[in-house]
Amino acid sequence: MSKTRNQQANINYFIRIFLCSMLLTGLFACTTTSEKTTSIDQPVTIDEPEIEEHEKVVIVSPPSVKKHASVPVVKRLLSKSNKKFKAKEYHAAANLIERGINISPDDPILWQRLAAIRLEEGNYKQAKQLATKSNVLIEGDPDLREINNGIINQAKKMQNSNK
Amino acid sequence: MAIFSPKKQWMRWLAIQLFVISIVLLLVFVVYLFSLDKQVQEQFEGKRWQVPSRVYARPLELYEGKELSRKQLTYELGLLRYSKNKKHKIGTYYQRRNSVYIYTRPFQFWDEEQSAILLEVKFKRNKINSIWDVNTGESLDVWRLEPLFIGGIYPKKQEDRILLRLDDVPDKLIETLLAVEDREFYRHYGIAPLSVLRALVANIRAGARVQGGSTLTQQLVKNFFLSNEKTISRKINEALMALLLEWRYEKDEILEAYLNEIYLGQDGNRAIHGFGLAAQFYFDAPLESLNEAQIALLVGLVKGASYYDPRRFPDRAKQRRHVVLKVQERLNLTTLENVMLYDQSPLGISENKPSGITRYPAFMDLVKRQLHEDYRPEDLSSEGLRLFTTIDPWQQNVLEKSIATRLPKLIEKAERKKAKLQVAAMVSDSGSAAVRALVGSRDFRSQGFNRALNAKRQIGSLIKPAVYLTALDQPDEFNLVSLLQDSPIKIALDNGEYWSPRNYDKTFHGEVSLMNALANSYNAATVRLGMKLGLERVGETIKNLGLKRQFALYPSLLLGTTNMTLLEVLQMYQTISEQGFQTPIRAIHTVTTANGEVLSKYPIQVEQTINAESMYLLMKALEEVVNNGTAVYARKKISEKIKFVGKTGTTNDYKDSWFAGFTGDKVAVVWLGDDDNRPVGLSGSSGALRIWTDVIAKTAKRSLELSLPTKITFAKVDAVVHKESEVKCISDIVLPFISGYEPKRRSGVSCVEN
Numbered sequence: 001m002s003k004t005r006n007q008q009a010n011i012n013y014f015i016r017i018f019l020c021s022m023l024l025t026g027l028f029a030c031t032t033t034s035e036k037t038t039s040i041d042q043p044v045t046i047d048e049p050e051i052e053e054h055e056k057v058v059i060v061s062p063p064s065v066k067k068h069a070s071v072p073v074v075k076r077l078l079s080k081s082n083k084k085f086k087a088k089e090y091h092a093a094a095n096l097i098e099r100g101i102n103i104s105p106d107d108p109i110l111w112q113r114l115a116a117i118r119l120e121e122g123n124y125k126q127a128k129q130l131a132t133k134s135n136v137l138i139e140g141d142p143d144l145r146e147i148n149n150g151i152i153n154q155a156k157k158m159q160n161s162n163k
Numbered sequence: 164m165a166i167f168s169p170k171k172q173w174m175r176w177l178a179i180q181l182f183v184i185s186i187v188l189l190l191v192f193v194v195y196l197f198s199l200d201k202q203v204q205e206q207f208e209g210k211r212w213q214v215p216s217r218v219y220a221r222p223l224e225l226y227e228g229k230e231l232s233r234k235q236l237t238y239e240l241g242l243l244r245y246s247k248n249k250k251h252k253i254g255t256y257y258q259r260r261n262s263v264y265i266y267t268r269p270f271q272f273w274d275e276e277q278s279a280i281l282l283e284v285k286f287k288r289n290k291i292n293s294i295w296d297v298n299t300g301e302s303l304d305v306w307r308l309e310p311l312f313i314g315g316i317y318p319k320k321q322e323d324r325i326l327l328r329l330d331d332v333p334d335k336l337i338e339t340l341l342a343v344e345d346r347e348f349y350r351h352y353g354i355a356p357l358s359v360l361r362a363l364v365a366n367i368r369a370g371a372r373v374q375g376g377s378t379l380t381q382q383l384v385k386n387f388f389l390s391n392e393k394t395i396s397r398k399i400n401e402a403l404m405a406l407l408l409e410w411r412y413e414k415d416e417i418l419e420a421y422l423n424e425i426y427l428g429q430d431g432n433r434a435i436h437g438f439g440l441a442a443q444f445y446f447d448a449p450l451e452s453l454n455e456a457q458i459a460l461l462v463g464l465v466k467g468a469s470y471y472d473p474r475r476f477p478d479r480a481k482q483r484r485h486v487v488l489k490v491q492e493r494l495n496l497t498t499l500e501n502v503m504l505y506d507q508s509p510l511g512i513s514e515n516k517p518s519g520i521t522r523y524p525a526f527m528d529l530v531k532r533q534l535h536e537d538y539r540p541e542d543l544s545s546e547g548l549r550l551f552t553t554i555d556p557w558q559q560n561v562l563e564k565s566i567a568t569r570l571p572k573l574i575e576k577a578e579r580k581k582a583k584l585q586v587a588a589m590v591s592d593s594g595s596a597a598v599r600a601l602v603g604s605r606d607f608r609s610q611g612f613n614r615a616l617n618a619k620r621q622i623g624s625l626i627k628p629a630v631y632l633t634a635l636d637q638p639d640e641f642n643l644v645s646l647l648q649d650s651p652i653k654i655a656l657d658n659g660e661y662w663s664p665r666n667y668d669k670t671f672h673g674e675v676s677l678m679n680a681l682a683n684s685y686n687a688a689t690v691r692l693g694m695k696l697g698l699e700r701v702g703e704t705i706k707n708l709g710l711k712r713q714f715a716l717y718p719s720l721l722l723g724t725t726n727m728t729l730l731e732v733l734q735m736y737q738t739i740s741e742q743g744f745q746t747p748i749r750a751i752h753t754v755t756t757a758n759g760e761v762l763s764k765y766p767i768q769v770e771q772t773i774n775a776e777s778m779y780l781l782m783k784a785l786e787e788v789v790n791n792g793t794a795v796y797a798r799k800k801i802s803e804k805i806k807f808v809g810k811t812g813t814t815n816d817y818k819d820s821w822f823a824g825f826t827g828d829k830v831a832v833v834w835l836g837d838d839d840n841r842p843v844g845l846s847g848s849s850g851a852l853r854i855w856t857d858v859i860a861k862t863a864k865r866s867l868e869l870s871l872p873t874k875i876t877f878a879k880v881d882a883v884v885h886k887e888s889e890v891k892c893i894s895d896i897v898l899p900f901i902s903g904y905e906p907k908r909r910s911g912v913s914c915v916e917n
Contacts, residue, residue, distance in 0.1 A: 057906050058879040060897055062871055073226035076304040091764070095274040098595065098752070098767055099224070099305075105594020105828065106870070114767070129769045133744050136775045137870045 074100045090121050108137035115151050124155040203407050214547030219310035220554045226305040229291045230864045235557050253279050261286050270309035273551050273753035314521025316543045325439030329419040336458045342490050345379040353380045353405035380405040383421045428468045447513035455497040456505040459487035473512045524610045525603030526554050529750040547757035553597035562600040563607050565857035582841035587614035587729045588833045595767050596737050596746040619726035620819050624684045625812035626723035630693045631681045633704040636777040638904035643678040644882045649688035654718050664690045676882045678784045682792030693721035707772035709734035709745050733832045740825040743773035775872040776901045793848050797856040806866040811847030818842050820850030827865030874902040
């Protein structure tokens with residue numbers, strides 16, 4: 001009887017040793033194969049292969065910014081239009097600007113003036129759109145852009161207050 | 164008690180009956196007179212005449228720095244009937260050294276009244292160097308010539324007239340008219356029985372009708388209210404109405420009405436009423452400039468405009484003129500020497516019959532269409548409105564000439580295919596979207612089917628920019644160097660069949676860059692791209708480009724099987740040219756009353772429907788179409804100084820040939836095809852592009868310079884391109900990308916490895 005009990009004890013002993021060894025081996029494997037511990041909350045990040053120098057895209061400077069300058073006849077029409085604008089003759093002011101646009105369709109100042117006229121007339125939708133168009137045509141004139149943004153903001157404000 | 168005898172009783176009864184009948188007849192007569200009086204008032208007051216709307220082209224603006232050849236200026240002066248003359252008379256011009264001197268006409272524009280001046284336009288090569296008011300010595304910033312009258316919108320009765328005020332009419336004409344037709348005008352009360360007798364005697368003596376029996380008032384009544392039938396009842400009505408007219412209105416008012424109403428000729432369907440229009444119709448000159456002989460001829464027409472028509476019956480007209488000249492001589496309005504001189508002279512009738520039938524019927528179609536929403540047809544044809552349109556006669560002339568030059572060879576090619584080649588084309592301005600030229604048929608004067616506005620045709624590859632724009636609007640997925648697969652594709656359709664689009668060169672090209680796929684118009688790559696993007700998304704882009712109506716979303720939409728009119732295509736490409744701002748195409752900008760009061764304005768309107776960055780990228784891709792793709796022919800022919808972009812379009816079996824493109828100042832679309840949809844054997848490159856190129860080469864003045872949006876970054880990349888059937892990998896191309904979405908790698912296929 002005691003021989004059987006001893007054999008059983010030895011078997012149990014070896015099972016315990018085996019299980020501990022397995023546990024230790026597993027723990028060892030985990031610590032050596034990964035620098036980071038993983039958990040449900042942390043995303044898995046996979047490093048991208050490094051791009052070789054010759055494959056990298058090179059950002060370059062944009063082409064030289066075209067400086068805007070109104071042609072003399074447009075300057076004259078703008079001046080006449082401004083006078084009409086100050087006298088609150090908005091239709092007449094707009095007519096002069098449209099003549100200017102026929103001559104110089106990409107002059108951002110013309111579109112800006114038309115935006116300002118529409119703003120005064122209460123046509124807020126067009127005021128915003130025309131000022132946006134002027135912004136698209138501007139390249140190197142932050143002051144002009146600021147005025148356009150002012151018109152856009154004012155038009156938005158007036159639209160909201162009318163709702 | 165007195166008893167009346169039977170006879171006396173009968174007499175009494177008769178008298179009572181007659182009295183009653185007289186009262187009744189008198190009452191009936193009075194009622195009848197009232198109704199006649201009402202007719203007279205209604206016609207005379209308020210809307211007296213149906214005055215057609217007058218339609219004008221754009222005025223030619225003259226200013227320092229304008230690119231304008233002397234050829235164009237003299238062409239426009241010719242259209243406006245300015246004559247070459249050094250006498251400094253209104254409506255004349257002459258050239259001396261580098262200057263053209265013009266005595267301009269006054270004109271009431273929609274925004275200001277401009278007086279007549281003697282203008283000096285100094286040229287330096289093909290540019291205006293300066294403009295001057297010769298009389299004051301003042302330099303002018305800008306001056307407009309009066310706009311060309313291009314036609315009228317007529318009432319159903321097809322009457323036409325130029326309204327005159329009595330003060331506008333030369334005294335000689337009034338005196339001649341009264342002497343010949345109604346000497347007693349200022350003395351009678353509408354009818355003049357003695358005048359009838361006097362006229363009879365005078366006519367018998369002269370052996371010709373030298374005096375009329377009817378008064379001017381009676382003639383006016385006849386023209387206004389009555390028919391030409393020669394019955395007693397009509398004559399009685401005429402007399403009564405003449406009396407009523409005289410009772411109600413002043414002599415000068417009646418005379419003024421007569422001068423505007425009298426029938427003086429026929430031009431096809433158009434009836435010429437009034438001396439103002441007659442002067443223009445017969446002599447192509449304003450009334451105030453006519454001499455005695457011309458006045459005599461017009462007055463002579465009163466008796467019978469058809470019988471004495473100077474164009475059809477010059478001998479009769481000359482004889483009649485002589486009779487009236489003799490009357491003028493008796494009145495001391497002219498001398499015997501002059502009469503003899505004029506008798507030896509020709510009638511002086513203008514060869515160029517200024518016609519009410521417009522020179523630009525296809526464009527007028529568009530004008531009427533655009534007015535239709537705001538005006539009833541009867542208002543357009545009767546209120547004497549003035550319509551100021553956008554058409555540019557010079558641009559129209561160049562378009563027509565380019566088509567006329569190219570078409571014969573293209574027709575020959577089409578006829579080999581047994582097709583009847585037709586054409587349509589439009590040119591508009593950048594910025595304002597104003598239509599400057601329009602052709603609706605190869606017969607430019609045809610008033611028939613207007614293909615530019617009404618022919619719905621498949622547009623083929625013209626749709627592709629919409630597909631690629633949709634892609635570029637998703638910068639996280641696509642950019643100009645994104646690789647697309649140009650390889651066989653099979654799409655299951657709703658009807659259970661399959662669609663396998665092929666390229667025009669019948670081959671597939673494998674991996675191609677997005678930019679290159681558009682430049683070479685590869686069908687397979689486009690369809691793959693479009694299906695990946697989704698038809699709804701592409702449809703949304705097409706709407707944002709300006710196609711307002713509903714259209715079906717089939718896969719074949721990606722290759723342009725949707726039918727569109729040329730006008731719709733122009734609208735789409737106008738939006739592209741405006742860098743994503745939809746700007747409605749306009750043919751009219753202002754409508755005024757006859758007196759110059761503004762009724763309607765059609766101002767420039769814009770709406771940004773596509774962001775500027777995506778549009779910038781698309782434009783760069785479209786540059787490749789011109790530099791290396793299907794439109795390279797145009798690049799070789801147009802001056803290097805003028806940059807432009809565009810797209811060819813060819814439909815299945817070569818049934819439609821399209822080209823749409825734009826410069827810095829012009830947007831133009833050309834179509835060629837057969838009305839019965841037979842193949843014409845012309846691709847976009849071999850057909851429409853040729854005409855487009857001819858037009859743009861002659862008229863575009865500004866190069867396309869794209870404004871750089873703020874969110875664009877430039878980077879050096881590699882790109883796979885297909886050029887002249889070769890596949891190449893090109894290194895170090897500098898291309899734009901939407902900021903933040905620049906590719907990290909130069910290309911999917913590295914040029915260095917290759």
